[in-house]
Amino acid sequence: MDQIIEFFKHLINPSWIIEHGGLYLLLAIIFAETGLFVGFFLPGDSLLFVAGIYSKELCSSFFDLPFLLIMVMVAIAGVLGNLVGFWFGKKSGPLLFKKQDTFFFKKKHLHQAHEFFVKYGGGAIFFARFLPIIRTFAPIVAGIVEMDTKKFMVYNIIGSFAWVFSMMLGGHYLDKMYPGLKEHLEVIILIIVLITTLPVIIKIVFGKVKNHHPSSHQQDAVEKTDS
Structure with a gap:
């Protein structure tokens, strides 16, 4: 049991993931975090x-591939993750909103993603990429409301490549400008977490999500935004 807990602690430590799991674990985590509700x-x-800061190590550990190809592979993992979430949402439908909370599933996260989707329509698939938790549940909600598959894939692909390339290139070039970044990873990670979770925190503090089943009115609003 202690080993399992320790492993989960490592899974939320980006530097440990890169140093011990390399590209394989990076791809697996991006896939899970962008479409499987257990990866939120x-x-x-x-x-x-x-990963951008460790770009040199990542490339050398995987057949010396160019960093560009590494980023493309990661972006594709994000596309596939969203696609699986979309398929799961289509198959599971409203049943998810009736599911009881567990350690890996919190109904409030699904409601947050649904409200976000109602507000932004199809564009939510793109914007959700840059919001923790919501990016995990947005494709599932898109599947539940039966968003047009072609439209979903356009937002999915553009959003994944924009998210992956901006984040990885940011780390890559910042490391080139300040070579000692690896010595301050904990501070950098903390800053990124604070910046990226701030919108979610504001939502929780200033706009409590109502714990109710999605109404037909809400679903109609989503359909109108995508029509």
């Missing part, structure tokens, strides 16, 4: 930024 706690933003 994983460190997507900070992991990508740290």
Whole structure:
């Protein structure tokens, strides 16, 4: 049991993931965090930024591939993660809103993603990439409300590449400007977490999510935004 707890602690430590799991674990985590509701706690933003800082090590550990190809592979993992979430939402439908809370599933996160989707329509798939927790549940909600698949894929692909490239290139070039960044990773990760979670924190503090099932009126609003 202690080993399992220790492993989960490592999974939220971006530098440990890069140093011990390399590209394989990076791809797996980005895939899980962008579409599997059990991956909402994983460190997507900070992991990508740290991966950019460790770009040289990542490339050398995987057949010396160019950093550009590494980023493309990670972005594709994000696209596939969202696609799985979308498919899961289509298959599970409203049943998810009736599911009881567990350690890996919190209904409030689903409601947050649904409200975000109602507000921004199809664009939510793009914007959600840059919001922790919401990016995990947004594709699932898109599947539940039966968003047009082609439209979903456009936002999915553009959003994934924009998110991955901006985060990884940010870490990559910041490391080139300040070579000693690896010695201050804990501070950098903390700053990224605070910045990326601030919108979610504001939402929780100033706009409590109502714990109710999605109404037909809400679903109609989503359909209108996508029509």
